Amino acid sequence: MERSTQSRPHQESSSLARDGAAAGLPPLAFPDEQLIDRMGIHITRWEEESVEATMPVAGNRQPFGLLHGGANAVLAETLGSVAASLYAGPTRLAVGLELSCTHHRAVTEGTVTGVATPVHRGRTTATYEIIVRDEAGRRSCTARLTCVLRDRPA
Template sequence: MSDIFTPGQAGPAEGEYPRLQELIDAGVPAELHPWLGESGVGALVVRMGIRFLEMSPARMVATMPVEGNEQVAGILHGGAHAVLAETLGSFAASIHAGPGKYAVGIEISATHHRSVSSGLVTGTATALHLGGTLTTHEVVMTDSEGRRLSTARITNLIREVR
């Protein structure tokens, strides 16, 4: 796997990324295309309709539509909240991990405060701890009126690529 962090691992030249359109559709900034150009954002991110608005280790923001992600009662599925939270926390931790390292989720919890049955949900991950071996992010999901829908916490372990 190539990345933008490890010397000599810049990946393919611009325009040669197999997943370039996927990155563009997901809102990934151009400066992160070399890092994700070969792997993309992942099939689940695409399937859930997650679109990134901000991407950094300290703050990661994305939206996700309710439509297509509901449970049988017609409201956003609790697992969809967790998918959005894990996506944001894990991407932020991966960027923080840097050269020759990667992040893997080791714990996630979520509290659901309010339901939503339509529109877009916005998830905002804020770093609580950015260490050398662990990162922890709080992720708040809100509806289009800014009302808190859920609060999640995700912890990632940073590992070295072998």
């Protein structure tokens, strides 16, 4: 994996720049050497109504060769947190409050894709449903993340 010492936009996909910029949303930038880098998570699309990312199964398996449930949780929390942060805007923070994941089917290879869509977006909380699918389009995990929305410290 490429590493640098500067913060950089996460732009592995041409659709990333097209979707966010076209919708007037801010560019996504993350500090280097974060969990999403270690997991191989790539945000491929972000809009007001959904955020999408991919994650490889390789490197994210549990000892029996299946995609680790914790990897699904990391993907889900990443997607929901990004979506809630976009909703919160530049003057507020979105902080994870509760995450639940239901694992429906095992995935042993390839790439999974997660999509976060809003369930509730209020003044102080935002809740997102995150659906993770395998390459055949089969649902492998359903997650729900609620974030608290707080004012940014001065």
